[in-house]
Amino acid sequence: MLFEGIRKKTTRFAVGMTCGTAARGIDAALVRIKGSGDNLHIKYIKSRHFPFAPGLHTRLIVARKDARELALLNFELGELLAEAAQDMIRIAQKELCEVDFIAVDGYTVSHNPPRGYDLSIGTFQVGEPAIIAERTQHPVVSDFRSRDMAAGGQGGPISAYADWALFSREDRTVARLHLGGITSITVIPPKFDEIIAFDAGPGMIVLDGAVRQLTSGTQEMDLKGAAAVKGVVIDEFLEFLLDHPFFAKVPPKTTSRDEFAPETYLRDALAARKDHSLDDLMATVTAAVSYCLVRAYNRFVKPQFTVSRVIVSGGGVKNQALMQRLKNGMGDAVLRASDEYGLPADALDAIGVAVLGNETLCGKPSNVPHATGAQQSVTLGRITPA
Numbered sequence: 001m002l003f004e005g006i007r008k009k010t011t012r013f014a015v016g017m018t019c020g021t022a023a024r025g026i027d028a029a030l031v032r033i034k035g036s037g038d039n040l041h042i043k044y045i046k047s048r049h050f051p052f053a054p055g056l057h058t059r060l061i062v063a064r065k066d067a068r069e070l071a072l073l074n075f076e077l078g079e080l081l082a083e084a085a086q087d088m089i090r091i092a093q094k095e096l097c098e099v100d101f102i103a104v105d106g107y108t109v110s111h112n113p114p115r116g117y118d119l120s121i122g123t124f125q126v127g128e129p130a131i132i133a134e135r136t137q138h139p140v141v142s143d144f145r146s147r148d149m150a151a152g153g154q155g156g157p158i159s160a161y162a163d164w165a166l167f168s169r170e171d172r173t174v175a176r177l178h179l180g181g182i183t184s185i186t187v188i189p190p191k192f193d194e195i196i197a198f199d200a201g202p203g204m205i206v207l208d209g210a211v212r213q214l215t216s217g218t219q220e221m222d223l224k225g226a227a228a229v230k231g232v233v234i235d236e237f238l239e240f241l242l243d244h245p246f247f248a249k250v251p252p253k254t255t256s257r258d259e260f261a262p263e264t265y266l267r268d269a270l271a272a273r274k275d276h277s278l279d280d281l282m283a284t285v286t287a288a289v290s291y292c293l294v295r296a297y298n299r300f301v302k303p304q305f306t307v308s309r310v311i312v313s314g315g316g317v318k319n320q321a322l323m324q325r326l327k328n329g330m331g332d333a334v335l336r337a338s339d340e341y342g343l344p345a346d347a348l349d350a351i352g353v354a355v356l357g358n359e360t361l362c363g364k365p366s367n368v369p370h371a372t373g374a375q376q377s378v379t380l381g382r383i384t385p386a
Contacts, residue, residue, distance in 0.1 A: 003139065003383065006100050007362050010034060013045075013097040015088040016354030017081055019107035019127060021181025021257055022204040022315065023060045024220075025051035026084045029350035030092050030099070036362035040165045042355060046091050047347035050084045060126070061257070064109050070126060077107060078131030085136050102132060103141045103357025103381075105158070105349070111145070111256035113154040114373070123155050129384040137386045141357035144380040148367040153374030154254040157184045160197035160368040161359070162352030164188055166343065172308040175301060176338075177326070179316025180349065181205040182255055183293050186371075187305055196300065197371040198251035201244075201292030202260035204315050207322075209262020210285045213270050214278050222282050225321030231283030237273055241265075241288040251300055252373035286321050294329035313338040313348040356380055
């Protein structure tokens with residue numbers, strides 16, 4: 001179908017897919033979208049998680065130094081995304097929906113936004129959209145970060161526009177905490193031009209990475225925060241983890257595995273503290289993730305906004321130790337998982353990517369310049385025809 005035909009539809013059905021920084025797998029969501037821009041309405045229908053096979057996680061992380069491996073992974077991940085999309089298309093058919101387009105935020109291998117006087121910028125993802133388009137015979141919208149960076153922005157958080165579309169209200173201000181591989185905060189006030197959004201620090205990449213290192217790869221994650229709940233925080237280790245230049249920056253700011261790779265951020269620090277128990281080490285890393293979010297919220301959000309609700313999403317919602325620390329640290333803030341709003345915590349970013357794809361096809365800007373630091377509003381993404 002021509003793009004003009006999709007634009008003219010009053011109702012569009014889309015599959016949104018993400019491969020988070022934690023590299024656990026693909027999150028996919030089927031959504032119904034009506035309108036665009038100021039007249040945008042989104043309804044969540046179904047979602048699924050497609051875990052990566054053992055070994056792919058490691059290959060994605062180490063591939064940044066091998067051009068041939070990157071080229072191969074780009075197509076391999078494209079095939080996995082295509083399979084996930086085909087699964088979602090079959091789900092759509094059972095729901096009596098006809099998918100119009102697919103939107104993808106692939107796995108970010110490297111993300112280097114503007115940093116002070118350093119003008120060397122770039123971002124690179126794998127997950128070839130041409131493969132997805134060819135296998136599914138649907139148009140694919142992808143690469144949402146590059147255009148914002150070309151306009152002088154951080155290239156994220158790309159979720160800010162979708163957060164506004166999903167959660168804005170005329171009578172209140174809400175915030176969204178995303179507990180993904182990288183943690184982020186979006187504040188959604190009644191006025192669009194007052195949105196702020198920024199990355200707070202590392203999240204599941206360091207929690208998962210710490211477990212892998214401490215168990216020599218026999219465990220992939222601290223399931224539900226079970227180890228961290230039993231442990232006691234090691235104060236000097238916590239101070240070490242919080243002594244990173246990113247935390248001193250003010251928004252707009254984004255970060256990535258480039259700055260917080262467990263292999264560099266944690267490896268030597270954990271090895272030097274091998275006499276401590278796994279429980280205590282995990283309690284400390286979890287405390288660091290929580291503290292980064294709480295400190296950023298208290299520093300950049302509370303002085304400017306009266307927030308009525310804090311909506312929490314991402315894989316970290318299932319980590320009971322992390323959630324309890326956030327509740328304790330944020331005082332009177334009311335924390336609610338996005339599931340309570342009918343939007344699964346694991347699927348919220350995939351829903352947001354579908355929203356961005358819709359705006360791209362409709363020719364609408366979908367970055368938030370005052371949040372990302374871009375010089376102007378721009379239409380994000382690239383379109384690969386069916």
